[in-house]
Amino acid sequence: MQIIGADFVVLCDSAFSVIKKGGICFDTQRILEIDSYENLCAKYKGIQCTYYDSCAITPALANPHLHLEFSQNAGILKFGDFGEWLDSVLTQREVLMQGDLQNAMQQSLQECLKSGVGFIGAISSHGADLEVLANSPLRVMYFNEAIGSSIEALDFLYQNFLARLKDSKSKASARFIPAVAVHSPYSVHPKLLEKVLDVAKKENLPLSVHFLESYAEKEWLESSSGYFKGFYERFFHKEVQTFYSAKEFLQAFNGIENVYFTHCLEADGEILERIKAQKGKIISCPKSNRLLNHKYLDLQAVKKAQIPFCLGTDGKSSNDSLSLLDELRIALFAYADMPLEFLARELLLSVTRNVFVDSTLPLGELKVGNFSDFSVFKLLKVDTFLAQHLILYAKEAHRLYIQGVEVLESK
Numbered sequence: 001m002q003i004i005g006a007d008f009v010v011l012c013d014s015a016f017s018v019i020k021k022g023g024i025c026f027d028t029q030r031i032l033e034i035d036s037y038e039n040l041c042a043k044y045k046g047i048q049c050t051y052y053d054s055c056a057i058t059p060a061l062a063n064p065h066l067h068l069e070f071s072q073n074a075g076i077l078k079f080g081d082f083g084e085w086l087d088s089v090l091t092q093r094e095v096l097m098q099g100d101l102q103n104a105m106q107q108s109l110q111e112c113l114k115s116g117v118g119f120i121g122a123i124s125s126h127g128a129d130l131e132v133l134a135n136s137p138l139r140v141m142y143f144n145e146a147i148g149s150s151i152e153a154l155d156f157l158y159q160n161f162l163a164r165l166k167d168s169k170s171k172a173s174a175r176f177i178p179a180v181a182v183h184s185p186y187s188v189h190p191k192l193l194e195k196v197l198d199v200a201k202k203e204n205l206p207l208s209v210h211f212l213e214s215y216a217e218k219e220w221l222e223s224s225s226g227y228f229k230g231f232y233e234r235f236f237h238k239e240v241q242t243f244y245s246a247k248e249f250l251q252a253f254n255g256i257e258n259v260y261f262t263h264c265l266e267a268d269g270e271i272l273e274r275i276k277a278q279k280g281k282i283i284s285c286p287k288s289n290r291l292l293n294h295k296y297l298d299l300q301a302v303k304k305a306q307i308p309f310c311l312g313t314d315g316k317s318s319n320d321s322l323s324l325l326d327e328l329r330i331a332l333f334a335y336a337d338m339p340l341e342f343l344a345r346e347l348l349l350s351v352t353r354n355v356f357v358d359s360t361l362p363l364g365e366l367k368v369g370n371f372s373d374f375s376v377f378k379l380l381k382v383d384t385f386l387a388q389h390l391i392l393y394a395k396e397a398h399r400l401y402i403q404g405v406e407v408l409e410s411k
């Protein structure tokens with residue numbers, strides 16, 4: 001049991017409460033008490049007490065969408081247009097997994113930890129990231145991804161998905177949660193989708209899916225035309241039609257709550273209403289969206305639909321870093337039409353509370369009973385906490401606790 005305190009303890013609750021000179025008493029599992037640092041130290045005499053001056057303590061940040069396996073793709077893929085990017089992924093697919101991938105993934109993990117991230121949602125296409133993630137100090141939701149549009153290959157792809165899921169289950173623990181990802185509506189055959197969703201439902205596994213990322217995808221789902229028509233002809237030598245409309249695809253997830261829908265750049269009001277009705281969440285990756293789709297998520301529309309909004313980095317196939325602090329800074333500048341401090345608070349909640357709201361994981365908010373996962377950020381010496389200060393000035397985390405243990409090298 002120990003106590004940490006700081007000038008500001010930012011609870012990341014729905015009221016965005018901040019305790020000045022606050023303290024947290026915790027053990028290696030859970031938060032036991034939250035009060036002023038002074039009260040806690042007086043109450044629990046003799047236990048280790050650490051005060052972080054000019055700092056804020058927040059819940060450890062959560063990056064719910066990244067692809068660790070694409071950690072060495074810098075400079076290989078083409079940015080600026082979704083279709084040109086996807087073409088470059090297909091033509092370079094042999095190269096993308098070669099080289100010293102383990103080393104590249106370790107470096108990416110360090111970027112996560114240094115930015116105060118204690119939880120990640122890792123989309124895994126091949127299972128090459130399983131060991132490195134299971135052995136990392138991070139809490140991991142490990143999304144085994146299913147992909148496949150060709151009916152002849154479905155059985156093989158489904159078996160491959162099941163084998164990876166089984167491997168990930170052998171690592172399951174309080175810190176490592178096996179889960180399921182569906183790649184996208186344009187790349188997953190309805191028969192594969194049905195089987196994979198059946199598994200997720202029966203085993204109550206968390207779900208993540210890329211959805212309406214690009215105009216090309218929207219056009220394909222609406223009219224089987226545009227970029228993807230040529231894509232299937234060039235890379236798969238066949239003429240196909242879209243498997244679903246956007247609404248039909250969403251329908252397949254009906255009855256499953258807490259699905260993470262990633263991107264949703266092309267989601268209109270009706271689609272957003274459906275995601276809300278299905279109790280889904282939306283993950284936005286602004287830097288990835290800038291690089292591939294020269295566009296940002298309509299945050300006002302997502303707020304209006306009252307859908308929990310989360311922020312992720314995506315992988316290095318469409319980003320230059322996995323630092324969630326970088327992502328927050330970019331987002332703070334991207335939405336110039338929103339009041340600054342209001343936006344900064346929304347963004348801080350998008351990497352804490354919103355990721356876990358309505359889920360069974362006791363994370364994302366500092367409250368008694370939640371896991372002992374905290375980030376400590378050095379701030380300016382000020383009297384009042386401003387979320388904008390954290391986003392603007394904290395270039396990396398000062399300390400990071402996961403399961404009540406410090407995981408960053410001390411500075």
Ligand SMILES: [Zn+2]
Pocket residue numbers: 065066067123210262314315
């Ligand atoms: Zn992604």
